[in-house]
Amino acid sequence: MGAITSSMAAKFAFFPPNPPSYEVAVEAATGKLKMTEVAEKENVDVLKVKTKRGNEIVAVYVKNPAAKLTLLYSHGNAADLGQMYDLFNELSIHLRVNLMGYDYSGYGQSTGKPNEQNTYADIEAAIKCLQETYGVKEEDIILYGQSVGSGPTLDLASRLSRLRAVVLHSPIMSGLRVMYPVKHTYWFDIFKNIDKIPLVQCPVLVIHGTADDVVDCSHGKQLWDLCKEKYEPLWVKGGNHCDLELYPEYIRHLKKFITAIEKSGHARNGSIPSLDSIDSGRSSIDCQPRQSTDQREKSRSSTDHREKPKLSTDRRDKSRASTDKRERSKKSVDYTEKANNITEQPEKARNSIDRFGDMMRSAVLCNIDCFKPAATKI
Template sequence: MEVLLKVLTVGGTGYIALLAVMFLLQGALIYFPDTGRQILRTPKDVGLDYEVVWLTTEDDVRIEAWFVPAPAPRGVALLAHGNAGNIGYRVDYARLFHRLGFSLLLLEYRGYGRSEGKPSEEGTYADARAAWRHLVMERGFPAERIVLVGESLGGAVVARLAVDQRPAALVLASSFVSVPELAAELYPWLPARRLARYRYDTLEALKRVSCPVLIAHSREDDIVPFHHGERLFAAVKGTKAFLEMDGGHNEGFLFTREVWREELGRFLEQHVPEGTASIGPR
């Protein structure tokens, strides 16, 4: 009996210690900026000119973005990437949107790439707002010509932005319902929902979004299960479309690139007015 009590005591102490570590070090489980500090590719590697833009957020953090212009653009896409790597890993998006007649602003989060600061949930939301202000106030793009695009974690970021603004459309790729929901599936032996200090509640944001929404997800996603995409799609009350992709979480676009381009192009043609965007002084 004494041995059993000791085993239970040691096990209980270890479990409590694990809970404390999970609670305190959640940021290290959500953000992976060190996987892509070095910029390995730029739009020039796919034959496109671009401009490095430095934005200052409302809390005075200096972040980087790349603006890739398209000739006589129909509009502009604002891309918020996933939780690992940097904008250099997303250069193929520039080629994709260029073919569709859209300029592109690739947003780098604070603490990622060459941006200053340290990533946080409220910080990434502020980063997205700074990018929106740049497109509207400095580039002169009207809201009805701006498409918000988010992959994985970035989906939660731009969904939140779409609640406060009125973009032409919102595109979410491989995005999750919320951090607590995903954590509960990844760590079923932990009270993950109660431990979660980060929300990134994409589902709640989508309930309040009024613009057309395209959800893209793969049944083979090995990180964010397919039913997350289904739940997000069901939450959208207005105009919406769903694209089922192939491949794992980080491979979906590689496996369905042509289908992705065709479906995305069709969606944008339906929801972004024809004609060239009226752009301001820059």
């Protein structure tokens, strides 16, 4: 019974694109790996990395000569590297970071099957590749976890003492809590982020949409409450689960965080430069958990740093992705910092957040039903 329940829980979390959006080929002239179905770039390396569980995962490493820090990006449920490729390149440019993204076992052209333990081995292999192949130090790495990617991100972050920072993008408290109003952690649950986040020693930025109808915004709020070293969170008003990159405030706030982390050096106990008031962050949160009929967990008491749920007659709020929201993402935002002469990136349009939003509008990053449970009940 327990094994069946655990297996069911795992099935709720993993939806690799089928067929994969890309293939991996070998260049005849150089012998180097390349991804098909995406634009080839001189500043992007394609790699295959062995994990300790015997799988071989595909990773991409985007180089930025102006970078001081490196982002290790763990993507969401129903995406693979082919779909994330343009975003990775844009983030590298706008944030002035090197960036490694990887496909979990069973995703894209990575071998093996997707499951929780494999994702932990996958991210360990990715960070080991950064350190051994590219000479990146742990203290210069920022882990970025989107949706289900918050699972391997927090598992690794909870075990590293010198990590520079963590970004959680539409994160989950745990796999089971996305769908069921459980108040306690069960042994068969997966990605027990709510139990691991207090162990993270570095600064944490949480980004979540207030209209997220896949992973309720209360997940991000409660994880932020439990952070040891909080950074001003970003609650994207009207943002859903798959569209936060469309909002100008997303890239602005993320860049502000990266800049603050760069200035912070390797200090761990001091305040972070450019950090806005944490109290202000607490009071301005427009993020309420939904009723239990929406399969969301009721919040715990305030003494346990949980937020009380707001009852709603709707089973699931529809995304407030209105025309006004789309128009906001089209507005040009002044982006004065240039891309520092990065090879293959000469266009001035790439320096604007408006350009970033326009590119992301056409990207398919995840399936809106990526957490829909199977018909069988726990």
